[in-house]
Amino acid sequence: MKSLLEERVRKSRIPARLDLIQSLSGLALGLFMWVHLILVSSILLGKDTMLAVTRLLEASFLRPDVPGGYPALVAGAALTIFVIFIVHAGLAMRKFPSNWKQFREMRSHIKMMHHTDTTQWWTQAVTGFVMFFLGSAHLIIIASNPDKIGPYLSADRFVTWGLWPMYLILLFAVEFHGAIGMYRLAVKWGVFDGKNPQQTRKRLKLAKKCITVFFISLGLASFVAYVKIGIEHRDHAGERYVPTAELHLENPSH
Amino acid sequence: MSDKIQIQANGNGPGRKLKFNILRYNPQLAGDKPRMVTYEVEEAAGMTIFIALNEIREKQEPSLQFDFVCRAGICGSCGMVINGRPDLACRTLTAKFPSGEITLLPLPAFELIGDLSVNTGKFMRAMSERIGSWIHSSDADNRDLTILEERMDPDLADEIYELDRCVECGCCISACGTKRMRDEFLGAVGFMHVARFHMDSRDHRSDDDWYEVIGDDDGVFGCMTLLGCEDNCPKDLPHQTQIAFLRRSMVKVA
Ligand code: HEM
Numbered sequence: 001m002k003s004l005l006e007e008r009v010r011k012s013r014i015p016a017r018l019d020l021i022q023s024l025s026g027l028a029l030g031l032f033m034w035v036h037l038i039l040v041s042s043i044l045l046g047k048d049t050m051l052a053v054t055r056l057l058e059a060s061f062l063r064p065d066v067p068g069g070y071p072a073l074v075a076g077a078a079l080t081i082f083v084i085f086i087v088h089a090g091l092a093m094r095k096f097p098s099n100w101k102q103f104r105e106m107r108s109h110i111k112m113m114h115h116t117d118t119t120q121w122w123t124q125a126v127t128g129f130v131m132f133f134l135g136s137a138h139l140i141i142i143a144s145n146p147d148k149i150g151p152y153l154s155a156d157r158f159v160t161w162g163l164w165p166m167y168l169i170l171l172f173a174v175e176f177h178g179a180i181g182m183y184r185l186a187v188k189w190g191v192f193d194g195k196n197p198q199q200t201r202k203r204l205k206l207a208k209k210c211i212t213v214f215f216i217s218l219g220l221a222s223f224v225a226y227v228k229i230g231i232e233h234r235d236h237a238g239e240r241y242v243p244t245a246e247l248h249l250e251n252p253s254h
Numbered sequence: 255m256s257d258k259i260q261i262q263a264n265g266n267g268p269g270r271k272l273k274f275n276i277l278r279y280n281p282q283l284a285g286d287k288p289r290m291v292t293y294e295v296e297e298a299a300g301m302t303i304f305i306a307l308n309e310i311r312e313k314q315e316p317s318l319q320f321d322f323v324c325r326a327g328i329c330g331s332c333g334m335v336i337n338g339r340p341d342l343a344c345r346t347l348t349a350k351f352p353s354g355e356i357t358l359l360p361l362p363a364f365e366l367i368g369d370l371s372v373n374t375g376k377f378m379r380a381m382s383e384r385i386g387s388w389i390h391s392s393d394a395d396n397r398d399l400t401i402l403e404e405r406m407d408p409d410l411a412d413e414i415y416e417l418d419r420c421v422e423c424g425c426c427i428s429a430c431g432t433k434r435m436r437d438e439f440l441g442a443v444g445f446m447h448v449a450r451f452h453m454d455s456r457d458h459r460s461d462d463d464w465y466e467v468i469g470d471d472d473g474v475f476g477c478m479t480l481l482g483c484e485d486n487c488p489k490d491l492p493h494q495t496q497i498a499f500l501r502r503s504m505v506k507v508a
Pocket residue numbers: 019022023024025026027029030031033085086088089092093095096121124125127128129131132133135174177178179180181182184185188478
């Protein structure tokens with residue numbers, strides 16, 4: 001049908017696409033971070049399990065002759081995530097207060113309202129800002145050292161490289177930001193609304209809380225495990241872990 | 255009547271001293287500065303903020319400015335910030351506040367007339383003009399007035415009526431962090447009106463037409479899903495589902 005509006009200038013469709021890409025990139029990152037932490041937490045099942053996971057992700061089953069597999073796969077994955085991460089950050093940062101007046105208005109609004117969803121938007125903005133720096137650093141380190149992942153090498157990064165504060169901050173930032181973001185995605189697009197959207201929203205909030213508690217607990221437990229290994233392994237920092245099953249092949253000279 | 259019983263049952267019975275902290279400021283008065291002034295009122299059974307304000311004006315402070323017309327939650331004139339949340343003064347019982355201390359501010363994001371009185375009318379008119387808040391029919395110009403209007407499906411009429419309950423009080427505007435930061439943002443009451451006409455079978459605007467109205471970052475893509483509107487609309491209108499619906503519709507035609 002012909003438009004009823006007098007002005008016939010067609011509005012740009014870009015804002016719609018940017019909003020969708022902002023959400024899809026957030027969704028991709030959110031899902032990735034859940035899988036990522038579960039993989040990282042394999043250390044809780046022992047060094048052998050963590051090494052098996054590492055090798056699996058390096059597709060070492062395609063290359064049974066050497067233990068390393070293809071670390072380039074890891075670098076590729078890290079770079080892909082980095083691209084999504086930058087796209088998401090670039091789009092989401094459009095929503096930051098863009099001047100002092102907006103900043104003040106939002107702060108006073110949050111203080112006046114004591115309204116969870118509004119306050120948590122601020123949490124997202126702050127954690128997003130923090131992740132922009134620390135997350136980038138982490139991704140660049142991984143992308144440029146894809147072959148140096150493993151029970152000892154990763155633990156050495158916590159302790160000997162001294163990166164544990166970065167990991168700890170990232171853990172909290174990612175888990176709060178991601179869980180709030182996933183909840184917001186659901187209400188923003190109305191994906192699970194169903195017959196009783198208010199009830200759905202309550203359930204989503206509860207789910208968000210549970211997910212946050214679960215992943216922060218899992219993350220803290222893994223953090224402690226890596227730090228513990230890192231401290232024990234401090235004097236041999238940089239050496240690779242030899243899986244229990246391969247110990248008899250090793251030359252016991254050192 | 256049930257209010258009375260409840261008030262006595264929870265111990266906030268008649269006779270309680272209420273403390274009202276009210277923002278006083280008259281922008282018309284040269285040299286006047288915003289300040290908080292405290293008034294004491296003896297609570298009566300079933301007292302609303304509106305009743306208390308009238309008592310203050312009659313007995314203590316004749317110059318106090320605030321708006322009301324219907325005293326029944328219908329006209330939408332008495333919106334103000336009550337202990338941090340925008341709400342209708344005529345529908346808020348003083349018994350709701352166990353501490354007996356009530357802070358009143360004028361609705362932010364609107365032009366201040368004086369004290370608790372703001373110019374929502376001016377805003378609402380501009381909003382209505384911006385979105386074309388009336389039926390846009392393709393045969394409006396050559397309608398035969400001797401022919402009866404087509405019947406509307408009663409279910410559709412009910413759905414439209416549900417959204418039409420908006421009293422244009424402005425609470426959703428003041429409860430919106432996005433609106434506080436960005437003056438040009440349309441705001442939830444505007445989205446609610448768009449949703450209402452979008453639903454109306456007599457309005458022939460297509461989604462492409464609506465995109466011209468709300469398809470940018472001052473429109474639906476600017477909404478950060480803080481849901482202050484959803485949680486503070488005195489009429490409990492379904493903001494979250496309607497904004498999500500508009501967002502999906504606008505992305506579909508992008
Ligand atoms: C560079 C780092 C990041 C920055 C600066 C950033 C910033 C933001 C901001 C400000 C928002 C709110 C957007 C809005 O109000 O519309 C947001 C939303 C979101 N973020 Fe991030 N973020 C970053 C990284 C991440 C990561 C690593 C994840 C995954 C765990 C993630 C997941 C999400 C999700 C799911 C949303 C909701 C998307 C939406 O509302 O469209 N973000 N981000």
